[in-house]
Amino acid sequence: MRPVALRTAFCLLVVAGGCPGGRPLTMEDLERVRYDALSRFESEDDFEAYTDEVRSVRGEVLGGSGFLFGCAADEARLAASAGPADESITNNQVQGVDEGDIVKAVGDYFVILRRGRLFSVRQRDAGEDTLAAISVIDAQPPGFTQGTWYDEILVHEDRIVMIGYSYQISATEIGEFRIDASGQLSHLGTHFVSSNDYYSSRNYASRLVDGKLVLYMPSGLFSYRNDEVELPTVQTWRHGDELSDPAPLIAPQAIYRPIQGAINPALHTVLTCDLDGARFDCDASGVIGPFGRTFYVSRDAVYLWVSDGGWDYYYNAEASEQLSEARRERGEGRSVVYRLPLDGATPTALRAFGQPIDQFSFHEGADGYLNVVLTDAWAGDWMWSAEQSYAAPRLALMRAPLSIFDHDGAQVASEYFRPLDAPPSLPLQNRFVGDHLLWAEGSAWSGASASSVFVTPYAASDAVTTVLDLTHGVERIEVMGDAAVVVGQGTTGLGLSAIELATQPPFVADTYLEPGANQGETRSHGFFFQPAAAGGGVLGLPIRLTGGAYSSLWYGSAEVLYLSVSSAHHFEPLGTLTADAASATDDGCQYSCVDWYGNARPIFYRGRVFALLGYELVEGSLDGTIEEVRRIDFSP
Secondary structure, three states: OOOHHHOOOEEEOOOOEOOOOOOOOOHHHHHHOOOOOOOEOOOHHHHHHHHHHHHHHHHHHOOOOOOOEEEOOOOOOOOOOOOOOOOOOOOOOOOOOEEOEOEEEEOOEEEEEEOOEEEEEEEEEOOEEEEEEEEEEEOOOOOOOOOEEEEEEEEEOOEEEEEEEEOOOOEEEEEEEEEOOOOOEEEEEEEEEEOOOOOEOOOOOEEEEOOEEEEEEEEEOEOOOOOOEOOOEEEEEEEOOEEOOOEEOOOHHHEEOOOOOOOOOEEEEEEEEEOOOOOOEEEEEEEEEOOEEEEEEOOOEEEEEEEOOOHHHHOEHHHHHHHHHHHHHHOOOOEEEEEEEOOOOOOEEEEEOOEOOOHHHEEEOOOOEEEEEEEOOOOOOOEOHHHOOOEOOOEEEEEEEHHHOEOOOEEOOHHHEEEEOOOOEOOEEEEEEOOEEEEEEOEOOEOOOOEEEEEEEOOOOOOOOEEEEEOOOOOEEEEEOOEEEEEEEOOOEEEEEEEEOOOOOOEEEEEEEEEOOEEOOOOHHHOEEEEOOOOOEEEEEEEEOOOOOOOHHHHOOOEEEEEEEOOOOOEEEEEEEEOOHHHOOOOOOOOOOOOOOOOEEEEEEOOEEEEEEOOEEEEEEEOOOEEEEEEEEOOO
């Protein structure tokens, strides 16, 4: 079992004084490899002229070494469709934008992705409540042995789309499955799109908006093996380990010229697939820029924030500072935020400063503004960068009207930035909840005994920040109706604090402590709040009673905690639904055997309450407390 930090497709070649025979990177170098406006390459010759110029600059700066980093590929790494009346069981960031998860509801069935297999469990039969294991199928195509990490699924009508990443062939794997009226699962096809690893410790690779699958995939423009250009390709599984010949995924004419200079450029590709058609039809478009990135999906667009504060500067700190000074003199930031409309319209962009922490740093408001929390540290949600510590960060809120996005990438004026009070260090948790922004120092991977949370009405011109002291750390910030809930480790257990936002100033309405417990899941999908019609509601959160940081990747959650939330946002414990440790069996796992995306979920569906706990699905009844009604062990 490999160390957590090794789930990455890259290792940096860090040379403190620059590459042998090379010279420092200059602003003039970057100007040579960027364009003034965001427009598509006109032809293959036009694209080749750009890549030749990049190759020329790379040769001068890197002394002919060809590339700055190498690859460390690590193998260890419907008839019963849900109709419009079925609610989502995923704790999505944006209403109407479904996110890839490990469990989805499909009418009378749950479909569960678990350790390299897909399972279907019937939860209603002939009008009667039930729990019954129905079908199981391998996530990999029949006979395929290349070893993929299978991360998340989405469901549209009777079609299941599974997303994974194969280190052996350096490709994002897209599997198509179907669930029929009896709950049987069948494999329809599998496609492999060459890309770098999309993995993020906080974000998710896939979204589903109005029947359209949206995937973000980054890939280095130049091969790590040599200095040749490698555009993404797509291959289709045939049988066994045999795939079709690689076919181009994207033509140069569908790629937008870079408005950021980079000598190690990445192609940031957005793939959109129409799941309403009989065939798996997809369109790809891409922008070229540096590697550092964070992405967010609204109902209307994909936002991609790309900062050049990373790969091109790590090998020479002196050059990095000189470039930063040159940008300050020109009034330029290192970053560009791209807006790629989901309707296929031409992308637009803004030049900006700083870098978001993760996808929760974004909020596209109904008022026509894009709001983004920014730090001057090189963070973002790529790999584990959102969990890194940086001393004394500076924070700001960019609140910019969508109307100023243009094809030239206009510089965002200083009037659209507002400084924010900063905790003493990163990592950071942040979340837009209603009309407020909340942020605090904290990480789900390293608990703290106490902390403070900052709260501000982000859209107000005279906004005042309120600092609320907590008796526990901050590992997650979630939406809880018209309030927020902050969850984190305390000295004697797991704390949950309700933040009242309807009054000014905001205040801590209540704090609940679960003694001796830790969070059982770190990702946003591990939490769910089910609102009640009269206000308040019920929340569910997986917890563990033993183990420290990272242990949830292997040992899972012992139980799911349920709390009743009053209209005044006071907590009352309802009890837990627990796993049966005695039922644990050897599942013979071959692929995807570490729970990077979790294994436990609270589920509220059609008036019923469930807990997914590894290979167990437990149903509970709520009547003052939660009592187990039935359970099913669906292990293979």
